[in-house]
Amino acid sequence: MTASSTGGAGTGGTIVAARNGGDLVVETLSALGATTVFGIPGQHALGLFDALSRSNLHFVSSRVENNSAFAADGFSRATGDVGVLFLSTGPGALTSLAGLQEAYATGVPMVVVASQIPLEGLGARRKGMLHQLDDQKASAANVTKSQRLIQHASGIPSAIQDAWTEAISSPQGPVWVEVPQNVLLDPIMVPPVEDALAEAFDNPPRTELVKEAVKWLASAERPAIIAGGGVRRGRAEPRLRSIAEKLRAPVVCSPGGNGAFPWQHELSLQSWVEDRYVTDVLEDADVLVVVGSSLGEVTSNYFTFEPRGRIIQIDAEPRVLESNRPALGIRADAGQALQALDEALIAAARPQSEPVFSPDWHGKSPEQLVKETLANVQARLDAQDLAKERQFMADIREAVPDGMQTFWDMTISAYWAWSCWDSREGQFHSAQGAGGLGFGFPGAIGGSVGLASKGLPARVLAVSGDGSAMYSISELATAKQHNLPVTWLIVDDGGYGILREYMEDAFGQATATELARPDFVKLAEAFGVPARRVEPGNVRQALEDSFAADGPNVVVVETLLKMFAPTHLAT
Structure with a gap:
């Protein structure tokens, strides 16, 4: 280990490096398996940053702290590893909070290490220090699982190990650790960190609740399943499929759960949770299994969902259970819960000479019901003059290789993708957890870095509108600096498109939604990033060409897209 500062002379007059608290931070992170900050x-x-120079950790510097948070989030989503974020005090820490809100809402494991003013300034004992807040970690309380203040260097390894453990334990999420400036800088007697171990806390379902759930399902005539983001985070996709096939239960995925169930499976209602035909099926289920979802605004079709049957809700977050609907609440990690439920269903069926699970949807098989429901959804779309929008989304889907990961900002294209995007072997990531703007491009940057760290193909796609693109436009410099293979599709409609549509629907006119925006092609080129502007009909070829290139690039499409109407009134 090299040194940036020196201490006393060792034997033979050798200069011995003076280690400090920053070294303990990076040593502990490295021992826990971190590769990137x-x-x-x-x-x-x-x-912190001086210590990075003496470590093997790879550092990626964004241009805005909020985008650093989105990048760490994207890194974690793409790899399943913990995202690590370093923040400075005061303005730097506060600027990250909107990005952390998305990670917290979506359950993304992150360890956030924020600096703090020197110890003597804490507790308002000395006012007027640069970046000082009365209680900095309190500012993070709404967007992180927990917050810690470390006051002694000897406590750093254990605190970071505990934070890592909490971040990966379901419900997963970001954890906040603060270290004062002098604790990071002062020489220490603590020896180098040799090992660190963080194992997720066990979060299994209660046995009696699993038994009760099996009783409900064994007597169900019309079981159905909603798969949320918790299924993906719990790596429970195989168990979900096994249970669905045993029950012959239709499955719909929420936006966060997109990809948890095969899109083309005969029991798949895909992700059309915002279409009333799908909502009708869910309302008609006599037993509805909701896994890893709060039945929140989007998944409940904007709280129009009125179930007539019983609900079994499985979630690792106790605050989610029964928050929107009465249910048999099972607090557990989705992976552990679905494994237990699957095994219990096997046991329930084994002694029977006749099939235990024989669904009947008013004389229709579940497979027939799914086929008819999806046909009805497509017929509704056919009646709405949406040929441009549907072709545009289909062209993007055809351009994107099956295994490529995609990152979507809060834009009309993403709203379409929530319902119509078949993620195939790739992964679909969007900012629907908290719904803030600016996630797509920095999230994709983090995802690309993470995939490269695993030796995997690192080309990813980010999709933004012109409004959300301006939140993260500075990160073109980050992508160029690190030569990251990120293709950024900017759909430019001259304003906040979804808000324009909401206001026109509600009030007959839109206010404050129109935007002056730059020439995105010239702006990208100013950063040294290749860019092109194409017509909507040429987006597929433009993306395919961009995916074949090296480094970052931008595709700009100027078009106005409309959203589909989800109700019977539109037909």
């Missing part, structure tokens, strides 16, 4: 240097955090 995102963030921006700052005055009180200099000890």
Whole structure:
């Protein structure tokens, strides 16, 4: 290990490096398996960044802290590893909060290490220090699982190990750790960190609840399943499919659960949760299994969902259970819960001479019901003059290789993708957890970095509107600096398109939704990033060409897209 500062002389007059708290932070992270850190240097955090120079951790510097948070989030989503974020005090820490809200809402494991003013300034004992907040970690309380303040260097390894453990334990999420400036900088007697172990806390379902759920399902005539993001986070896709096939239960995936169930499976209602035909099926189920979803705004078709049957709700987050509907609430990790439920269903069926699970949807088989429901959804779309929108989304889908991961900002294209995107062997990531703007491009940057760290193909796609693109436009410099293979599709409709549509529907006119925006092609080129502007009909070829290129690139399409109407009134 090399040194940036020196201490006393060792034997024979050798200069011995003076280690500090920053070294303990990076040593512990490395021992826990971290490979990459995102963030921006700052005055009180200099000890962290100096220590990085003596470590094997790869640092990716964004241009805005919020985008660093999105990048760490994207890294974690793409790889399943913990995202690590370094923040400076005060403005730097506060600027990250919107990005952390998305990670918290979506259950993305992250360890956030924020610097703090020196210990003598804490508790308002000395006012007027640069970047000082009365209680910085309190600012993060709404967007992180927990917050810690470390006051002694000897406590750093255990605190970070505990934070890592909490981040990966379901419900997963970001965990906040603060280290004052002097604790990071002062020489220490603590020996180098040799090992660190973080294992997720066990979160199994209660046995009696699994038994009760099996009783309900064994007597169900019309079982159905909603698969949320918890299924993906719990790596429970195989168990979900096994259970669905045993029950012959139709499955619909929420936006966060997109990809949890095969799109073309004969029991798949895909992700059309915003279409009333699908909502009708879910309402008619006599037993509805909701896994890893709060039945929130989008999944409940904007709270129009009125179930007539019983609900079994499985979620690792106790605050989610029965928050929107009465249910048999099972607090557990989705992976552990579905494994237990699957095994219990096998046991329930084994002694029987006749099939235990024989669904009947008013004289229709579940497979027939799914086929008819999807046909009805397509017929509704056919009646709405949406040929341009449907072709545009189909062209993007055909251009994207089956295994490529995609990152979607809050834009009309993403709203379409929530319902119509078949993620195939890739993964679909969007900002629907908290719904803030600016996730797509920095999330894709983090995802690309993460895939490269695994030795995997690192080309990814980000999709933004012109409004959301301006939140993260500075990250073109990050993509160029690291030569990251990120293709950024910017759909430019001259404003906040979805808000324009909402206001026109509600009030007959839109206010404050129109935007002056740059020439995105010239702006990207100013960063040294190749860019092209194409007509909507040429988006497929443009994307295919961009995917074949090296490094970052941008495709701009100027078009106005409409959303589909989800109700019977549209037909």
